[in-house]
Amino acid sequence: MQYLVEQGSSHREVLEKVRARYGDAAQVLSHRMIRSGGFLGLFTREGVEITFYLKDDAIKESEKKRIDVEDDKRRLLERMNQEKALQEVLSEVRSLKEFVADGASRPSAHDSEHPTLARLDQLLEENDFSPVYRAELIARARSEFSLDELDDYDSVEEAIVIWIGDRISLPPLPRESKPRIVVLVGPTGVGKTTTIAKLAAMHKLGIEQIPVQSVRMITIDNYRIGALQQIETYGSIMGLPVSSVETAQDLRQTIAMYRETDLILVDTIGKSPRDAVRLAEMQQLLDACGPAAEVYLAVAATTKTQDMYDVFRQFEPFRYRGVVVTKLDETGRVGNVLSALAEKGKAVAWITDGQRVPVDIETAHPLRFLMNLEGFRLNRPKLEERYGSVSLSPK
Numbered sequence: 001m002q003y004l005v006e007q008g009s010s011h012r013e014v015l016e017k018v019r020a021r022y023g024d025a026a027q028v029l030s031h032r033m034i035r036s037g038g039f040l041g042l043f044t045r046e047g048v049e050i051t052f053y054l055k056d057d058a059i060k061e062s063e064k065k066r067i068d069v070e071d072d073k074r075r076l077l078e079r080m081n082q083e084k085a086l087q088e089v090l091s092e093v094r095s096l097k098e099f100v101a102d103g104a105s106r107p108s109a110h111d112s113e114h115p116t117l118a119r120l121d122q123l124l125e126e127n128d129f130s131p132v133y134r135a136e137l138i139a140r141a142r143s144e145f146s147l148d149e150l151d152d153y154d155s156v157e158e159a160i161v162i163w164i165g166d167r168i169s170l171p172p173l174p175r176e177s178k179p180r181i182v183v184l185v186g187p188t189g190v191g192k193t194t195t196i197a198k199l200a201a202m203h204k205l206g207i208e209q210i211p212v213q214s215v216r217m218i219t220i221d222n223y224r225i226g227a228l229q230q231i232e233t234y235g236s237i238m239g240l241p242v243s244s245v246e247t248a249q250d251l252r253q254t255i256a257m258y259r260e261t262d263l264i265l266v267d268t269i270g271k272s273p274r275d276a277v278r279l280a281e282m283q284q285l286l287d288a289c290g291p292a293a294e295v296y297l298a299v300a301a302t303t304k305t306q307d308m309y310d311v312f313r314q315f316e317p318f319r320y321r322g323v324v325v326t327k328l329d330e331t332g333r334v335g336n337v338l339s340a341l342a343e344k345g346k347a348v349a350w351i352t353d354g355q356r357v358p359v360d361i362e363t364a365h366p367l368r369f370l371m372n373l374e375g376f377r378l379n380r381p382k383l384e385e386r387y388g389s390v391s392l393s394p395k
Contacts, residue, residue, distance in 0.1 A: 186298035201358030
């Protein structure tokens with residue numbers, strides 16, 4: 001058995017070369033992307049290299065063709081000289097200048113892609129996945145599947161979904177402490193106060209297999225009109241005490257007063273991620289919660305990907321251990337959220353998808369996000385076997 005390598009500018013071109021020279025005797029083993037051409041390391045072109053082999057009984061028949069091909073290559077290399085290479089470089093420079101001057105856009109990545117990968121990339125784009133996230137998934141599929149395997153769309157689609165699920169990170173289980181202090185921070189308008197109320201109800205009532213616990217709520221949001229009244233209303237309905245504090249000393253004393261409580265939930269002031277001074281002031285106040293406090297960042301699922309990156313970065317000083325994705329019911333796309341979480345290495349702790357307390361909240365689960373993907377055919381039994389089952393029935 002003889003192994004050979006052929007190169008070209010695209011999969012189709014290389015396959016046509018191989019078939020023309022060796023016919024059905026050639027059996028493709030693998031393919032990879034390469035860089036070739038150019039001059040002095042500049043202006044190289046992207047190409048494809050395919051490794052294949054010839055069956056022993058076909059080697060003799062194809063030997064003459066292979067020798068002819070090698071002779072053609074040798075004659076071609078002999079004709080190439082420095083002047084021709086220089087002319088090629090100058091031609092590429094002129095083309096580049098025309099490209100920049102005209103403001104032309106690059107051709108679509110789908111144009112020369114395998115149909116399966118092009119279709120899946122388009123589907124990822126429709127789900128609002130970021131260009132970087134999509135490129136990583138498509139590159140992985142290109143490297144792990146041979147050309148023949150790429151023809152099986154369902155298998156590649158299933159792999160893509162699993163890779164998305166595998167990149168959804170959950171925070172580690174909290175350390176046992178009493179009281180457990182949970183602080184929720186985030187921009188204005190993402191639903192922090194409502195989420196605090198939902199978390200309080202979850203733990204007080206023992207929802208989602210959480211043991212029934214004693215709960216207290218503290219708010220430092222004394223500036224927003226109606227904020228204190230809103231959380232006090234929630235507390236009154238659930239029969240939970242609510243304390244309002246303005247200084248670090250007040251917060252420290254209130255926590256000390258609740259030291260026998262199982263869970264203390266702290267609601268904070270909504271701040272613009274660009275308001276660095278106010279964020280620093282709030283961080284100093286929250287230091288009174290102590291080093292064992294768990295800080296979580298609330299972000300709305302409707303937030304644009306780039307804005308989500310900014311929120312993650314601006315709230316980094318709070319050392320949040322996970323993210324709460326709110327308002328999932330207000331968007332039909334989750335790609336922006338999953339892209340930002342994966343690219344920035346953030347874990348997701350809870351999901352909220354409505355205003356009802358405590359119904360519209362649940363512990364984060366990969367399957368919950370995957371089932372929101374549009375256009376993908378999901379193998380739910382296989383996904384549940386991998387990630388565990390979760391109730392997804394309408395609420």
